Amino acid sequence: MRRFQARIYGLAFHYLRDSEEARDVAxxxxxxxxxxxxxxxxxxxxxxxxxxxxxxxCIDRLRRLKARPPxxxxxxxxxxxxxxSGPSPEAAAETEVQRRLVYRALDGMTDKNRExxxxxxxxxxxxxxxxxxxxxxxxxxxxxxxRARIELATRVRALDPSYGA
Amino acid sequence: xxxxxxxxxxxxxxxxxLGDDAxxxxxxxxxxxxxxxxLVELARTEPDGTxxxxxxxxxxxxxxxxxxxxxxxxxxxxxxxxxxxxxxxDAELVRLHLDGCEPCEGLALALVxxxxxxxxxxxxxxxxxxVSDVVARTVPWRRRLARRLEKLTAIRELWxxxxxxxxxxxxxxxxxxxxxxxxxxxxxxxxxxPQKAIDMIRARPLVESERARDGIARFEGQVVxxxxxxxxxxxxxxxxxxxxxxxxxxxxxxxxDETRSDLGRRVxxxxxxxxxxxxxxxxxxxxxxGSDLGTLWERLASNESEERDNPVRR
Numbered sequence: 440m441r442r443f444q445a446r447i448y449g450l451a452f453h454y455l456r457d458s459e460e461a462r463d464v465a466x467x468x469x470x471x472x473x474x475x476x477x478x479x480x481x482x483x484x485x486x487x488x489x490x491x492x493x494x495x496x497c498i499d500r501l502r503r504l505k506a507r508p509p510x511x512x513x514x515x516x517x518x519x520x521x522x523x524s525g526p527s528p529e530a531a532a533e534t535e536v537q538r539r540l541v542y543r544a545l546d547g548m549t550d551k552n553r554e555x556x557x558x559x560x561x562x563x564x565x566x567x568x569x570x571x572x573x574x575x576x577x578x579x580x581x582x583x584x585x586r587a588r589i590e591l592a593t594r595v596r597a598l599d600p601s602y603g604a
Numbered sequence: 605x606x607x608x609x610x611x612x613x614x615x616x617x618x619x620x621x622l623g624d625d626a627x628x629x630x631x632x633x634x635x636x637x638x639x640x641x642x643l644v645e646l647a648r649t650e651p652d653g654t655x656x657x658x659x660x661x662x663x664x665x666x667x668x669x670x671x672x673x674x675x676x677x678x679x680x681x682x683x684x685x686x687x688x689x690x691x692x693x694d695a696e697l698v699r700l701h702l703d704g705c706e707p708c709e710g711l712a713l714a715l716v717x718x719x720x721x722x723x724x725x726x727x728x729x730x731x732x733x734x735v736s737d738v739v740a741r742t743v744p745w746r747r748r749l750a751r752r753l754e755k756l757t758a759i760r761e762l763w764x765x766x767x768x769x770x771x772x773x774x775x776x777x778x779x780x781x782x783x784x785x786x787x788x789x790x791x792x793x794x795x796x797x798p799q800k801a802i803d804m805i806r807a808r809p810l811v812e813s814e815r816a817r818d819g820i821a822r823f824e825g826q827v828v829x830x831x832x833x834x835x836x837x838x839x840x841x842x843x844x845x846x847x848x849x850x851x852x853x854x855x856x857x858x859x860x861d862e863t864r865s866d867l868g869r870r871v872x873x874x875x876x877x878x879x880x881x882x883x884x885x886x887x888x889x890x891x892x893x894g895s896d897l898g899t900l901w902e903r904l905a906s907n908e909s910e911e912r913d914n915p916v917r918r
Contacts, residue, residue: 444734445727452728462730469738534721541721560722585683592714603713 444469446486446562447493453557454497455504456546464500468493487568490558494572540602544594552587559584605633610640618647674701678708686715859903867896 447468452461471492479488545553558564558572570580595602610633616622617630634641678701684690685698702709740748766772788794870892877885 441735445729448730448734449726449728453725462734465730466734466738466741470742473742534724537717537721538725541718541725556722560718561726563723563726585680588683588715588718589679589711592711592718595718596710596714600710603715603717604710 443485443489447489450490450493450557450562451497453545453561454494454554455500460500460504464496465493468496471496486562487564487572490562490564491572494558537602540595540598541591544591544598547594548587548590551583552590555580555584555587556591560588605629607633607637607640610634610637614644614647617644675705675708678702678705679711682708682712682715686712686719856904860900863896863900863903867893867900870896 444465448461448465451464451468452458455461455464468489472489475492479485545556548556555569558569559566564572566580566584567577569575569584570577573580575583592603610630613622613626613630617627622630634644678698681690681694681698685695690698702712786792788796788798870889874886874889874893877883877889
């Protein structure tokens with residue numbers, strides 16, 4: 440669990456964009472994974488399987504949240520306060536501005552395109568795995584992925600014209 | 605007529621071989637479209653060796669009208685270009701476009717940066733209590749109960765130490781006063797209850813106490829009467845049963861007189877053998893003791909009186 444906790448929490452956070460909700464759902468994801476361990480095949484890559492379980496729970500929670508009044512939406516600021524597990528603290532500090540920019544750009548995207556970015560670019564799933572997960576043809580997923588990347592790059596450049604230069 | 609159709613008929617127009625209807629449509633388009641008009645003027649100019657001033661972005665404008673937007677075409681392939689999965693000629697075309705198109709070049713640079721940035725956002729570390737919270741939600745309720753009981757035990761062990769402190773009496777008095785004020789204090793739901801209770805007792809003390817005494821006396825009478833009824837109904841049988849059991853036990857004891865005497869004698873023989881260090885005699889005495897014990901048990905357990913009363917069963 441310690442090995443995948445940051446990954447699962449990251450997935451939940453990017454879907455829900457609220458740290459408390461993400462924490463709660465991430466716990467549910469692990470409980471669900473624990474209960475469904477029998478259905479996991481040993482020679483299978485665990486990450487797509489876990490992300491599939493996680494995505495379903497996140498979407499369930501999002502549906503429930505949408506029935507409630509809208510929450511306070513300050514994801515970019517909140518996200519910048521979270522600790523990333525990958526790079527060192529110094530490197531994280533250096534990229535914090537860029538990361539905040541990316542979060543703001545992601546916030547402005549459509550749900551479908553943001554999910555494509557989340558699954559493929561952030562979580563690193565392959566196109567065929569995403570096609571299986573979303574039950575869509577591979578060609579549709581590929582073109583949607585390209586559109587999402589272009590949209591994100593355009594939005595980031597609109598926020599900061601010097602980004603990437 | 606649109607620009608594409610006009611360009612398809614441009615050569616026929618210049619050669620003056622265009623039909624009447626098509627010619628009229630082309631003339632009408634020329635009146636509306638400045639770009640095509642400029643193109644026709646250029647085409648009709650006799651080349652005389654002098655340099656011709658071409659309008660800005662004429663080639664791009666023509667290509668856009670004939671093949672679509674170069675930027676859109678390039679952006680359709682930009683992700684594959686950045687990923688390095690575009691084939692040779694297509695990659696070269698995109699590269700050439702990027703060399704001359706600043707917005708598309710900026711977009712490509714942003715895509716490269718994002719490709720490095722986004723994967724680092726996959727993992728976000730939750731707080732340190734995350735794992736323990738998940739484990740707490742997965743353990744069975746019995747184990748959770750056991751943990752809570754452990755905590756209760758710890759509190760119970762702590763309690764005597766708390767009570768032994770000198771200031772405990774003062775703290776207790778303070779807390780008690782606070783509780784009383786919170787429960788019966790002014791402007792609270794139970795305010796005035798103590799006073800009402802006192803008033804009630806003062807108003808009818810004798811009547812209430814006599815009524816209570818009568819009630820207790822009635823209850824005592826009912827209890828004594830019920831106990832007597834039960835004894836009368838079952839007491840005779842209980843006494844007779846007790847007598848039967850006592851008689852039976854006495855009879856069984858009498859039946860073992862002879863065996864008990866033999867057993868005592870065998871024990872004496874065993875003691876003598878032990879004193880004389882005679883293993884053979886000790887062994888004989890032990891066998892005799894075992895046999896006597898078996899006989900003793902048989903006589904105690906057998907129901908000879910019943911067998912005498914019911915000889916047919918034998």
